[in-house]
Amino acid sequence: MHSVKVKGILSAQNGMNLYRGCSHGCIYCDSRSRCYHMEHAFEDIEVKENALELLESALRHKRNRCMIGTGAMTDPYIPLEMNIGHMRKALELIADYGFGCTVHTKSDRILRDLDLLRRINGQSKCVVQMTLTTIDEALCRKLEPNVCTTRERFAVLKQMQNAGIPTVVWLSPILPFINDTEENISGILEMCREAGVYGVMCFAMGLTLREGNREYFYSQLDRLFPGLKEKYIREFGNQYIVNSPDNARLMAYFHEECSRSGIVHDNEQIFQYLSAFEDKQAGEQLTLWD
Numbered sequence: 001m002h003s004v005k006v007k008g009i010l011s012a013q014n015g016m017n018l019y020r021g022c023s024h025g026c027i028y029c030d031s032r033s034r035c036y037h038m039e040h041a042f043e044d045i046e047v048k049e050n051a052l053e054l055l056e057s058a059l060r061h062k063r064n065r066c067m068i069g070t071g072a073m074t075d076p077y078i079p080l081e082m083n084i085g086h087m088r089k090a091l092e093l094i095a096d097y098g099f100g101c102t103v104h105t106k107s108d109r110i111l112r113d114l115d116l117l118r119r120i121n122g123q124s125k126c127v128v129q130m131t132l133t134t135i136d137e138a139l140c141r142k143l144e145p146n147v148c149t150t151r152e153r154f155a156v157l158k159q160m161q162n163a164g165i166p167t168v169v170w171l172s173p174i175l176p177f178i179n180d181t182e183e184n185i186s187g188i189l190e191m192c193r194e195a196g197v198y199g200v201m202c203f204a205m206g207l208t209l210r211e212g213n214r215e216y217f218y219s220q221l222d223r224l225f226p227g228l229k230e231k232y233i234r235e236f237g238n239q240y241i242v243n244s245p246d247n248a249r250l251m252a253y254f255h256e257e258c259s260r261s262g263i264v265h266d267n268e269q270i271f272q273y274l275s276a277f278e279d280k281q282a283g284e285q286l287t288l289w290d
Helices: 051-061 086-096 108-123 137-143 150-162 182-195 213-224 228-236 247-261 267-275
Strands: 002-004 046-048 067-070 100-105 126-132 167-171 199-201 206-208 241-243 277-279 284-286
Touching (some): 051 086, 067 086, 067 267, 086 100, 086 108, 108 126, 126 150, 126 182, 126 267, 150 167, 167 267, 182 247, 213 228
Parallel strands (some): 126 167
16 A cells, blocks of 8 residues: 555546555456556555545535546455545545435445445435446356455345445456356346346446456466466457457347346446436436536
């Protein structure tokens, strides 16, 4: 861990990352890509020490309230958060200033802040986004070794449902020759149905690989699935988009099952939902981030 002072905390789309780097160890993580210009070891978490000061200033000076997003690059509920508490304090600010929020995580540590998520959702809107990749718990431990398993994430989705907090699931990534099966997709969608999720995001049955994360992913394939790296190289070369050979059939199955279950599965519609700020006290909904 190391600390830095930053010049800003909110992006143009009102997203924020309170930390930089991650200790979850997911073998496929795109945030390892060199294009993001991280100048320190990925597991050496960078703490933005003035993040809360910057966030409060940004919220105070915004002309219109909006949805604040977090978790796109770094999961806000890495273990370090339980000691530092940046995320909880950020949620307190979001609640105090009457903004909405959407939180993307793989961790059940989010339950620590259920009181604040409820508060935000009561006055505007709070959406919890959860990534699910496999119904196989043993495989989950290989793919995402330092974070809670799929079953534990499913339990989080159920608790959010009970608390009246809407949820979105990211069905991603689906790794060719590893979890790209109809049985896996079916099992995840059954969890989504039972948990009453609003929608499921899925761009393709595959993953992305580029300089930085490709090398790490291949090193983990060598360790966990001997011989599979060579198959990836033969099949995909240095492609950025790496889709399952069964992508077309599995995507058709995915859309069919979501339609049958009443789960929103149009990515653009879900993005619009995530960005739409609601003022429940005034009965208003705005479809712009700001």
